[in-house]
Each structure stands twice: as structure tokens, then as C-alpha cells.
Amino acid sequence: MILILLSTILLIPTLIGWGKISEYFLGSSLKGISGKIFSGILIISLIWTVLSFFIPLNIYMEIPTILVGIFFFIKDKLYQEFSVFSKKDYLLLLNISLIVLFCGSFYPYMIDHFGYYVPTIKWLTEFGLVKGISNLNLILGQMSIWHIFQAGFSNFSDPFLRINSIVLIIYALYIIERKSWIHLCFLPILLLFSQSPSPDLPVIIFSLLILNEILQGNKNISFLFIYSVFVFAIKPTMIWVPILSFLYSVFIIKSSFKNLILGILVVVLFCIKNIYTFGYPVFPVSIGDIGVSWKPNAEVLKISSQIAIRKTYDMQYTYAQIQQFSWLDYIKNWFFLHGIKSKINILFVISLFVFTAFTFRKKDKITTLICISILIKSILVILFSAQYRFFIDVFFVIFFVVFIPYFDKKKSLIVFSVFSLFFVGFISIPQLVKKHFQSFYLGNFMKEAKMEQFYKPAVYKTIDFNSYKIGNLNFNVAKKYPLSYETPLPAISEGYVFEHINAGIFPQLIDKTDMKKGFIWKTMNPEEKKEAQNVINSINNLYKQK
Numbered sequence: 001m002i003l004i005l006l007s008t009i010l011l012i013p014t015l016i017g018w019g020k021i022s023e024y025f026l027g028s029s030l031k032g033i034s035g036k037i038f039s040g041i042l043i044i045s046l047i048w049t050v051l052s053f054f055i056p057l058n059i060y061m062e063i064p065t066i067l068v069g070i071f072f073f074i075k076d077k078l079y080q081e082f083s084v085f086s087k088k089d090y091l092l093l094l095n096i097s098l099i100v101l102f103c104g105s106f107y108p109y110m111i112d113h114f115g116y117y118v119p120t121i122k123w124l125t126e127f128g129l130v131k132g133i134s135n136l137n138l139i140l141g142q143m144s145i146w147h148i149f150q151a152g153f154s155n156f157s158d159p160f161l162r163i164n165s166i167v168l169i170i171y172a173l174y175i176i177e178r179k180s181w182i183h184l185c186f187l188p189i190l191l192l193f194s195q196s197p198s199p200d201l202p203v204i205i206f207s208l209l210i211l212n213e214i215l216q217g218n219k220n221i222s223f224l225f226i227y228s229v230f231v232f233a234i235k236p237t238m239i240w241v242p243i244l245s246f247l248y249s250v251f252i253i254k255s256s257f258k259n260l261i262l263g264i265l266v267v268v269l270f271c272i273k274n275i276y277t278f279g280y281p282v283f284p285v286s287i288g289d290i291g292v293s294w295k296p297n298a299e300v301l302k303i304s305s306q307i308a309i310r311k312t313y314d315m316q317y318t319y320a321q322i323q324q325f326s327w328l329d330y331i332k333n334w335f336f337l338h339g340i341k342s343k344i345n346i347l348f349v350i351s352l353f354v355f356t357a358f359t360f361r362k363k364d365k366i367t368t369l370i371c372i373s374i375l376i377k378s379i380l381v382i383l384f385s386a387q388y389r390f391f392i393d394v395f396f397v398i399f400f401v402v403f404i405p406y407f408d409k410k411k412s413l414i415v416f417s418v419f420s421l422f423f424v425g426f427i428s429i430p431q432l433v434k435k436h437f438q439s440f441y442l443g444n445f446m447k448e449a450k451m452e453q454f455y456k457p458a459v460y461k462t463i464d465f466n467s468y469k470i471g472n473l474n475f476n477v478a479k480k481y482p483l484s485y486e487t488p489l490p491a492i493s494e495g496y497v498f499e500h501i502n503a504g505i506f507p508q509l510i511d512k513t514d515m516k517k518g519f520i521w522k523t524m525n526p527e528e529k530k531e532a533q534n535v536i537n538s539i540n541n542l543y544k545q546k
Contacts (some may be wrong), residue, residue, distance in 0.1 A: 014069030034174035052128040059155040063069030104165030104194040113196040115483035131518025141278030181412035188419035221255040233270040240377035274461035347542035352432025392485040
């Protein structure tokens with residue numbers, strides 16, 4: 001807890017300083033100190049994304065970034081803006097911060113933390129963006145801008161990867177400063193994302209922030225649109241946010257095209273980044289082929305697509321079974337999955353119907369645009385992969401729009417207090433989770449609190465590994481563990497090793513003397529097939545050993 005607090009104390013002034021710098025490009029974007037922080041997150045993320053094409057996001061870039069931010073924070077006396085808060089405001093912020101710090105200090109339990117977040121951050125800090133990295137582990141081709149932001153601060157400021165906890169405290173600062181109390185109702189749920197650099201937390205917070213600004217009549221379209229695109233660039237399933245900002249600019253503000261230019265440039269940057277790491281403009285969709293030599297193998301993409309379809313049904317059916325579904329089966333089986341996900345799917349559809357009826361009844365332009373944006377996003381998600389994690393944000397939006405008139409400070413604090421107790425207990429007493437929420441799969445990975453968490457957040461130890469060679473690639477695979485986590489680079493998850501070999505291919509270095517120049521896939525020759533068989537035998541033998 002103490003070390004996360006120290007990271008917060010260091011990074012908030014840094015972000016405020018960079019928020020001031022961003023005003024030279026975007027004008028006065030959001031009001032107050034929290035507005036500068038969110039602007040700082042935006043500009044640092046975009047600058048680091050550009051730089052990561054050329055250099056690693058190591059301490060030599062982190063330290064100057066911190067020094068520049070703090071310099072502007074002190075030079076422009078931005079600390080004086082904290083004077084707007086009353087003693088009661090500070091007391092509330094302190095209580096929220098203590099809850100966030102406590103929850104953020106627990107062991108990470110999301111599977112993506114070990115197979116996606118940490119490996120991505122390792123690559124970014126050691127090499128930056130790497131061409132064709134998806135040929136090594138397909139999931140690494142995503143390289144979310146949020147992980148670029150986390151990677152840049154992971155060397156010194158936030159080595160335990162608790163940037164989401166810091167963002168939650170910043171969110172609390174925004175709520176108190178803007179007196180937008182309904183946001184307090186969302187904070188307890190977001191505590192579940194505070195232990196890992198999950199992109200889900202920032203996109204939910206940033207989308208609610210944009211939604212609030214639109215409902216409050218913010219006319220700075222240039223900022224709203226670029227921030228909306230930024231949210232999309234972090235997680236493309238949030239496509240409704242830029243759609244809403246665009247519709248708002250056209251039909252409500254009637255803004256000129258020039259105010260959209262910066263946002264369009266961010267879209268271009270996002271597509272270039274994906275083409276560089278994945279081979280196509282939007283991960284993981286193989287649409288928009290421009291013929292780059294480092295795009296993933298078609299068979300690997302096919303397997304990934306099949307898994308995405310199976311995940312729609314919570315892996316409860318084989319791909320062959322799903323292919324035999326009639327249209328009625330597609331709908332029925334999605335609604336009646338075993339476990340809690342079935343209930344989430346049903347609630348999702350009911351919520352859409354209720355919100356659509358609410359929109360027709362209200363007959364308000366902005367609410368109508370929000371509804372259209374949400375429906376477009378929902379249709380796209382259902383068509384591609386209707387996994388609950390891709391539409392969880394819709395519940396936040398609908399609740400926010402429908403109930404914002406009813407939640408004053410008192411009601412919001414009551415909801416916050418009750419649900420904070422529930423979710424703090426949920427995180428800190430995993431045995432109860434495993435007993436009473438058996439269908440919550442991630443509960444199996446939760447661990448009880450330890451005394452050391454009061455000064456240092458809990459992290460898992462590095463897993464031992466073996467080194468192998470196929471062709472010109474020397475690589476590492478974790479021992480008897482399916483994910484790469486903190487395995488020294490270049491690391492490949494054992495599942496991808498088998499997947500590549502079964503397809504008769506294997507990733508190779510474009511330049512065997514320089515890993516930064518990237519990876520391509522290559523059909524294995526007879527000698528490489530022998531090497532591959534030795535790798536398979538070695539991995540399988542590990543599981544036979546006691």
C-alpha cells in the first residue's frame with residue numbers, strides 16, 4: 001500500500017504538468033486539476049506510442065518524462081489548484097484512496113495479467129514495439145496503448161504495475177472536483193481491476209468521463225473526439241465512444257471538420273501500430289490486408305477465430321458443434337450457458353431493450369445519440385464475438401444515463417459504502433468467493449492478504465524456464481506453466497509452441513543479429529522439424545516428471 005501511495009504522489013504531479021503542456025495543443029480541455037491529469041495521460045500515451053517504434057520504454061525515457069512534468073507542475077504553480085477542495089473533500093478522497101490502495105495491493109488474479117499484460121510490458125520496456133511480434137505469441141500483436149503507458153512508468157515510478165490503482169484515485173479526484181456523485185456508484189466494481197494493468201478499467205472510466213462531459217454540454221470537440229479515439233485505441237470494443245463524439249459534434253455542436261483532425265491522426269497512429277506488430281489495422285481481425293511480409297500465418301489466425309467463437313459460448317461447445325447450430329441454437333445456447341455468464345447475457349439484452357424504450361420515451365437528442373452508439377457497438381460485438389467482457393461497459397453507460405438525475409451525494413455515498421464493503425470482502429476473503437461464487441472462474445486465482453501488502457503490493461515469483469532453438473530463433477518456455485509471464489525474452493507460451501509446430505511453421509528472426517527488427521513465420525524444413533520434435537518431447541516430459 002505504501003509503495004503504491006508513493007507512486008501516486010510522484011505520478012499525479014507529473015501528469016498534471018504534462019496536462020498543462022497538452023493545453024498548448026488541445027486548448028483548455030477539461031476543467032480543474034483532474035482534467036489536466038487526464039489530459040496528461042493522453043499526451044504521454046501518444047508520445048510514447050510514437051517513440052516506441054524506435055526506442056524501448058526504459059528508465060532513460062521515464063526519468064526525463066517525470067522531470068519535465070514536475071518542472072511544469074512547479075513552474076506554473078499548479079499545486080495551487082488543490083486549494084479548491086474543502087476539508088470534507090480531502091477526507092472523502094482519503095477514505096476512497098485507502099480502499100483503493102488496500103484492494104490494489106492484492107495478488108493479480110486475471111489470467112491476462114500473466115499471458116498478455118506482463119509479457120507485453122516486458123517487450124515494450126526492453127525493445128519497444130517489435131515488427132511482427134504476433135508471429136511469436138499472437139496476443140502480443142495487440143500491444144494496447146494502455147500497456148505502452150504502463151510500460152513507460154514501470155521501470156522506476158510503478159514497478160509493481162499498479163497504474164490502474166492510481167487511475168482509480170485520479171477518478172475519485174475527478175468525481176469530488178466535479179461534484180458528479182453518481183460516479184461513486186461505479187468505483188466499488190472497478191476495484192476488481194485495480195491489481196493489474198487491465199485496459200478494461202481505464203476505458204470504462206474514460207468513457208464515463210466523456211459521457212459526463214457531453215451531458216454537461218462540453219463544446220471542446222477537438223478534445224472530446226481525440227480522447228474518444230484514444231479510448232478506442234486502448235480497446236477497440238469501445239467503438240461506441242468515438243461514434244458518440246462524432247455524432248455529438250455533427251448533430252448537436254455542428255462543429256467543423258478541422259476539430260476532428262487530431263482524432264483522425266490518432267486513428268491513423270493506431271492502425272500503423274497494429275500493422276507494425278500484427279500485420280492488419282485492427283487486432284485481431286484479419287481485414288485490411290496490405291500485404292506486409294510479417295503478418296501472421298493464415299492457419300494461426302483461423303485457430304484464433306475459432307477460439308473466439310468458442311469463447312462466445314464460454315468454451316462449453318466445440319467449434320464443430322457450434323458450426324452445426326441453427327440460428328435458433330445460436331441464440332438459445334448463448335442465453336442458456338451454464339453459470340453466471342448466461343445471466344449476464346440475458347441482462348445485457350434486457351438492458352438494451354429497456355434503454356431503447358427509455359430513449360423513445362425521453363425524446364432527447366443526446367440520449368438518442370447515446371442509444372444509437374451503444375446499439376451499433378452491441379451489434380458489432382454480437383457479430384464478431386459476443387463475450388460478456390466485450391460489452392460489460394454497456395451496463396455502466398445505461399445505468400449512468402438513466403439514473404443520473406436520481407443520485408445526489410447522499411445516495412451515491414450510501415451505494416459506494418455498501419458496495420465497497422462487499423467488494424473489499426470479495427477480494428480479501430477468496431475462500432468465500434470460491435464457496436459461494438463457484439462459476440466465477442477467476443476466484444480460483446485469488447489469494448488471501450499478507451502483512452507485507454501494507455508496504456509492498458503482492459506479486460508472483462518468476463517461474464523457471466527452459467531454453468530451446470528452432471531455426472535461427474533461440475527462445476524460452478516456462479516450465480510446466482502454460483503462459484510466458486516474466487519468462488526472459490524472447491518467450492513463447494507452450495500453447496503457441498504446439499500451435500506453430502502443428503501448423504508446420506515456426507517464428508523466425510527477420511535479422512538474426514537484431515531482435516528489434518522483428519519476426520516472420522516460416523515453413524519448417526526437415527532439420528527444423530527435428531528440432532521442433534525435440535522441443536515437444538522436452539515439454540511433454542516435464543509433465544511426466546513428479
